[in-house]
Amino acid sequence: MSDLKSTGPQTADAPTPEDALHEAAAYAAREQVHAPGGPADGPVLAADGTPLKRSLNRALRRQKMRALALIAPLLIFVLLTFIAPIADMLFRSVENQIVSETLPETVVALADWDSEAGAPPAEPVFAALYVDLFFAEAQKLHTRLGTRLNYEKTGVSSLFRKTGRRVGRFDTDTYTDQITALDPGWAEPATWVAMMQNNGNRAALPLTARAWDRWTAYLASEGDDPAKEDIEDVLFTTLYLDLVATGGSGAADARIAQAAAAVGGFETVTLSEQFAAADKDWLDPEVWGTIKAFAPNYTAGYFLNSVDMQKTPHGIEARPENQQIYMMLFKRTIFMSIMITLSCILLGYPVAWILANLPTRTANLLMILVLLPFWTSLLVRTSAWKVMLQQQGVINDTLVWLGIVADDSRLVMINNQFGTIVAMTHILLPFMILPLYSVMQTIQPTYLRAAKSLGATNWTAFWRVYFPQSVPGIGAGSILVFILSIGYYITPEIVGGTTGTFISNRIAYHISSSLNWGLAAALGSILLAVVMLLYWVYDKIVGIDNVKLG
Amino acid sequence: MADTSSNDAFVEFERVQKSYDGETLVVKDLNLKMPKGEFLTMLGPSGSGKTTCLMMLAGFETATHGEIKLDGRPINNIPPHKRGIGMVFQNYALFPHMTINENLSFPLEVRKIGKSDREAKVKRALDMVEMGDFGGRRPAQLSGGQQQRIALARALVFEPELVLMDEPLGALDKQLREKMQFEITDLAHRLGITVVYVTHDQTEALTMSDRVAVFDDGRIQQIAPPDELYESPQNSFVAQFIGENNTLEGTVKELSENLALVELDDGEVIDCMPVNVNKVGDRTKVSIRPERVEFQKDRLQEGAHLLKATVKEFIYMGDVFRTRLSVAGNDDFIIKSRNAPDQVRLKPGEQIEIGWLPQDCRALDA
Numbered sequence: 001m002s003d004l005k006s007t008g009p010q011t012a013d014a015p016t017p018e019d020a021l022h023e024a025a026a027y028a029a030r031e032q033v034h035a036p037g038g039p040a041d042g043p044v045l046a047a048d049g050t051p052l053k054r055s056l057n058r059a060l061r062r063q064k065m066r067a068l069a070l071i072a073p074l075l076i077f078v079l080l081t082f083i084a085p086i087a088d089m090l091f092r093s094v095e096n097q098i099v100s101e102t103l104p105e106t107v108v109a110l111a112d113w114d115s116e117a118g119a120p121p122a123e124p125v126f127a128a129l130y131v132d133l134f135f136a137e138a139q140k141l142h143t144r145l146g147t148r149l150n151y152e153k154t155g156v157s158s159l160f161r162k163t164g165r166r167v168g169r170f171d172t173d174t175y176t177d178q179i180t181a182l183d184p185g186w187a188e189p190a191t192w193v194a195m196m197q198n199n200g201n202r203a204a205l206p207l208t209a210r211a212w213d214r215w216t217a218y219l220a221s222e223g224d225d226p227a228k229e230d231i232e233d234v235l236f237t238t239l240y241l242d243l244v245a246t247g248g249s250g251a252a253d254a255r256i257a258q259a260a261a262a263v264g265g266f267e268t269v270t271l272s273e274q275f276a277a278a279d280k281d282w283l284d285p286e287v288w289g290t291i292k293a294f295a296p297n298y299t300a301g302y303f304l305n306s307v308d309m310q311k312t313p314h315g316i317e318a319r320p321e322n323q324q325i326y327m328m329l330f331k332r333t334i335f336m337s338i339m340i341t342l343s344c345i346l347l348g349y350p351v352a353w354i355l356a357n358l359p360t361r362t363a364n365l366l367m368i369l370v371l372l373p374f375w376t377s378l379l380v381r382t383s384a385w386k387v388m389l390q391q392q393g394v395i396n397d398t399l400v401w402l403g404i405v406a407d408d409s410r411l412v413m414i415n416n417q418f419g420t421i422v423a424m425t426h427i428l429l430p431f432m433i434l435p436l437y438s439v440m441q442t443i444q445p446t447y448l449r450a451a452k453s454l455g456a457t458n459w460t461a462f463w464r465v466y467f468p469q470s471v472p473g474i475g476a477g478s479i480l481v482f483i484l485s486i487g488y489y490i491t492p493e494i495v496g497g498t499t500g501t502f503i504s505n506r507i508a509y510h511i512s513s514s515l516n517w518g519l520a521a522a523l524g525s526i527l528l529a530v531v532m533l534l535y536w537v538y539d540k541i542v543g544i545d546n547v548k549l550g
Numbered sequence: 551m552a553d554t555s556s557n558d559a560f561v562e563f564e565r566v567q568k569s570y571d572g573e574t575l576v577v578k579d580l581n582l583k584m585p586k587g588e589f590l591t592m593l594g595p596s597g598s599g600k601t602t603c604l605m606m607l608a609g610f611e612t613a614t615h616g617e618i619k620l621d622g623r624p625i626n627n628i629p630p631h632k633r634g635i636g637m638v639f640q641n642y643a644l645f646p647h648m649t650i651n652e653n654l655s656f657p658l659e660v661r662k663i664g665k666s667d668r669e670a671k672v673k674r675a676l677d678m679v680e681m682g683d684f685g686g687r688r689p690a691q692l693s694g695g696q697q698q699r700i701a702l703a704r705a706l707v708f709e710p711e712l713v714l715m716d717e718p719l720g721a722l723d724k725q726l727r728e729k730m731q732f733e734i735t736d737l738a739h740r741l742g743i744t745v746v747y748v749t750h751d752q753t754e755a756l757t758m759s760d761r762v763a764v765f766d767d768g769r770i771q772q773i774a775p776p777d778e779l780y781e782s783p784q785n786s787f788v789a790q791f792i793g794e795n796n797t798l799e800g801t802v803k804e805l806s807e808n809l810a811l812v813e814l815d816d817g818e819v820i821d822c823m824p825v826n827v828n829k830v831g832d833r834t835k836v837s838i839r840p841e842r843v844e845f846q847k848d849r850l851q852e853g854a855h856l857l858k859a860t861v862k863e864f865i866y867m868g869d870v871f872r873t874r875l876s877v878a879g880n881d882d883f884i885i886k887s888r889n890a891p892d893q894v895r896l897k898p899g900e901q902i903e904i905g906w907l908p909q910d911c912r913a914l915d916a
């Protein structure tokens with residue numbers, strides 16, 4: 001293994017990425033030395049007369065380019081398979097375009113509505129919702145939106161599903177009937193196609209024009225021809241609404257002017273009543289508040305959820321007590337990861353010590369035992385712990401047989417935190433032992449002898465001389481184990497039960513079962529942030545260049 | 551030299567044996583007595599058991615057999631940290647995570663010496679090795695020679711009476727070595743400490759020590775002051791190992807108290823001093839130092855046996871001339887003569903006769 005910041009001799013002739021780094025570091029060091037109070041008589045020149053610095057830079061650049069070329073394949077691989085997914089995940093945790101894409105008219109119409117007023121919005125908003133929902137239902141998008149908004153307010157999902165079924169049967173055919181009665185040409189799709197090609201008409205009928213565009217786009221995606229499909233009620237509704245609003249002024253078609261003149265006497269349909277009839281929740285300002293709160297393209301809602309808060313129409317507030325789960329899970333994950341790291345240190349340190357102080361042959365043999373777990377499937381090892389620890393398992397059986405534990409009070413050692421810590425300590429132990437071992441190998445036994453010859457007892461010699469030198473190994477091992485365990489999934493899933501699961505199990509649940517990817521992404525981002533924060537703290541306290549893997 | 555009666559022996563090895571693997575003895579029957587204040591050097595080829603002896607004395611290895619006494623008390627059962635022996639390791643073993651000051655105050659801290667006392671002692675020790683300005687540095691920020699001095703200061707700071715040094719100058723260049731050799735002996739004598747010093751550099755051993763113990767094959771071959779060791783080696787190993795030496799092989803013809811006649815393998819007869827031969831007929835290796843060989847007849851005793859020699863090579867070395875001869879079938883017979891105005895410069899091919907005083911020619915074991 002190599003030191004994270006290797007200072008070993010460079011033996012190969014070929015430039016390695018490290019070469020360039022070393023040279024650069026050495027160069028920087030030289031520069032630092034010369035910078036304060038350097039020679040006053042101008043820059044040093046190279047043999048060919050160019051300033052030494054520049055020719056050195058040129059030489060270094062060439063080396064760096066070669067080094068870059070060597071690592072390029074890995075870099076590209078990592079970019080594609082690691083950096084890009086992480087970036088995507090980070091993005092998903094704030095992305096929220098579904099509302100504005102599915103309900104574009106509603107979102108705009110809702111802009112003026114005051115969610116604190118305690119009343120449902122006015123009729124035009126319902127009209128906009130009617131248009132949006134019609135197309136959403138046609139494209140089967142309304143259930144997805146319902147699911148999304150259901151994360152924020154329970155009941156919205158069924159509201160959308162229910163309304164989606166009803167939206168095609170609203171009483172808006174009243175408008176269809178009245179308009180086609182004025183001129184049967186209105187029923188001809190060809191009339192609409194022609195009408196909507198005229199910019200004057202489109203300006204006079206803005207809502208209708210937008211609805212028509214969505215309609216033709218929808219038909220195109222279905223492979224249908226707008227000129228052949230019957231005109232839906234929704235378009236007659238928008239036509240009516242536009243005519244009422246603008247009076248059809250500026251329209252090119254006489255048919256529009258005729259209709260505009262007639263709409264004043266039309267029998268009307270109140271859309272808010274239609275929606276209320278479909279589901280009276282539409283009169284609940286909370287539902288509208290939720291839609292409005294999540295109308296923007298980007299939201300902090302997922303992150304708020306991740307820390308047991310929520311974004312309500314009235315601002316950010318804590319979730320109800322019985323729905324708070326994530327903070328507890330985060331705390332548990334961190335607590336258990338610390339416990340696992342500590343037990344790995346406690347168990348691994350003596351082993352590494354013995355390995356480092358044995359003759360190489362024996363040490364290598366024992367090293368195989370340490371590495372043995374790597375050669376067995378993770379699943380097998382975890383399941384083995386299940387067999388060992390369960391109430392009818394090997395350990396309990398033995399304890400009962402020895403009479404230490406009564407048969408009716410067998411120990412519960414699995415499906416809880418204890419089982420998870422035991423199994424994960426076992427699984428992650430090699431990651432602690434390996435760096436510890438390679439660091440300890442470099443600590444010469446003469447240090448201990450020197451300490452003892454200076455009068456230190458065995459313990460003092462260990463604690464004051466050996467231990468400080470092994471700290472980099474502990475640091476490296478702890479970082480490895482902690483970071484691995486904080487994101488561990490399989491083992492807590494199998495042996496964790498309900499009290500031993502980690503945040504990662506929740507993430508997996510949201511990825512594969514609840515399909516709330518945004519929340520999963522937010523949880524993952526927080527996990528990432530926690531790890532980086534700890535890494536930073538570690539760097540501040542111990543110093544990351546103190547981490548040695550060998 | 552020092553009186554080594556068992557009463558005032560400070561360090562004593564008594565029939566000490568050591569085996570690591572239970573099969574071979576690394577140290578075979580070691581007997582050694584050191585008076586207080588002596589500077590003793592253990593000299594010997596690699597693997598001859600010098601470090602092992604030091605480690606047994608320091609307490610890091612246990613003697614398989616025999617007894618080691620310090621100031622009259624057996625120390626076999628005293629753990630290393632209670633022996634109060636200062637030690638300088640070959641690689642210095644300065645604690646890399648501590649500053650120089652911390653390194654030096656470590657032995658004082660474990661002895662629970664108060665802070666102000668500690669600081670004074672550390673400062674004094676650093677000044678002693680002329681490293682007073684380096685207290686705040688880490689060992690890695692010092693040169694090899696500086697580290698060596700710190701190691702020395704650390705071994706001395708808690709005022710031990712006995713200090714062990716295992717090839718402390720091994721890693722230094724020649725000039726620094728010579729400087730440090732002087733500094734170490736000077737310090738040792740000034741402080742009156744007893745030193746056991748290990749080296750396989752014979753010059754170092756000869757220049758620094760009160761006595762030198764020559765080790766080979768787990769035994770002390772000879773223990774004597776440097777001049778005695780050089781001039782009167784007790785066996786052919788010591789003769790070969792210390793300084794330059796010419797060896798001729800032959801058989802003892804006549805033997806008396808002070809003189810042995812040895813017939814060389816080509817039939818010539820020479821006068822020798824019997825040192826390590828027992829009876830007529832024994833095989834022997836005769837040892838003569840190059841600078842004791844004479845080729846100008848007027849400088850030789852009347853009646854001395856002479857040997858014919860052919861000059862093979864003449865090497866001008868500045869202060870001395872080194873001439874390689876072929877003598878009695880030995881082509882590597884070296885003689886050294888001082889570069890003086892009247893000195894003869896031999897030419898290759900020249901036939902000469904050489905001789906020596908009988909007491910300079912020692913008949914040793916074969």
Ligand SMILES: Nc1ncnc2c1ncn2[C@@H]1O[C@H](COP(=O)(O)OP(=O)(O)OP(=O)(O)O)[C@@H](O)[C@H]1O
Nearest residue numbers: 570571576594595596597598599600601602603750
């Ligand atoms: N820990 C050990 N286990 C087994 N054998 C050892 C051990 N230490 C030393 N030996 C053996 O004991 C013999 C004497 O070793 P020692 O280190 O005393 O030699 P030395 O005289 O100090 O040599 P050098 O001048 O090379 O340092 C050697 O043959 C060595 O191989």
Ligand SMILES: [Mg+2]
Nearest residue numbers: 600601602716
């Ligand atoms: Mg040695």
